[in-house]
Amino acid sequence: MYENITLLDYLATRRSVPAFQMCEPGPSGEQLQSILSLAVRVPDHGKLAPWRFIVYRGQKRVDIGEALLEMALSKNPELSEEMIKVERTRFTRAPVVIGVISRAGPHVKIPEWEQVMSAGAVCLNLLMAANAHGFVANWLSEWFAFDEAAHPLLGIEPGEKVAGFIHMGSTTFPIVERPRPALEDVVTWMGEEG
Template identity: 65%
Template structure:
């Protein structure tokens, strides 16, 4: 099979950019709709679309940050000023943050695990669709994805889970790679051609 060079090159260098290294501009509404359209093209056994998106933009991010800080302070009133600032700015580190919300539920044919895997595929597709539009991205979860009060503030229902918060923006920082696993440590070969 011939290698699809642009895709090969992209996958060879794909990496996350830390959210705190992102700046304006972020994608506008039209670009976000294009990005989310591409994002939804993932494996989805039974065509359930067991996920949804919440897009956080503009001043709403700072307002949500204050609410998240309040929740964090209730759990840890002794937070340092630096820790308070981290919570306050959690959603303002990039111009756009998108929550990928897993809506997986019991189904007569499709296991919940497969539905959750589809939400994970959505997170990676969202990351790559943002990159395809020329934006930096980072897929995070952090404590807010697992805290019931924080989830409520973020617009997530009690029965739903946050598969990831994908931060999207621009960056001027150089892209450096991190160590990747050696194939010998992660691959088992079975069948013809195995050694």
């Protein structure tokens, strides 16, 4: 998809693909090692690595989906058949899901906000590294990212937060552009205008 293009061309066309449009193949173990090695190359004031990864693959994704469905049904027993399917397949829509877990916290020199932003940078690097390996990707955070009762199921420890779940795989769908903000709506010039 993005192989053999310049970085400028890539940045001009980078696009997330919805997780429900993903299919096999996903990254191999060797490719995941490379993707994760590239992902950690982010700004990280103080070299704290205030984040970690949880890689969800294979049958474990199915097991998590069943457990999430049970949790969702306990909160809302009237879930529609469509929503039951959605809950059951949260982790099986893509061949690989990587949880980016923020471990940001108080530090004598490094503001917690900078640590949180470093976790966000890791999420974006994961998307770009997956694309560089020829896969599509999407950065999602869903209800269970914010429900601490679901955290033990997902391998998230007390005090940690989910920066995102990065879904990776292939697709047979066309990749379409979406509207982007106009620069005049999001840029303030201070000094000479560019």
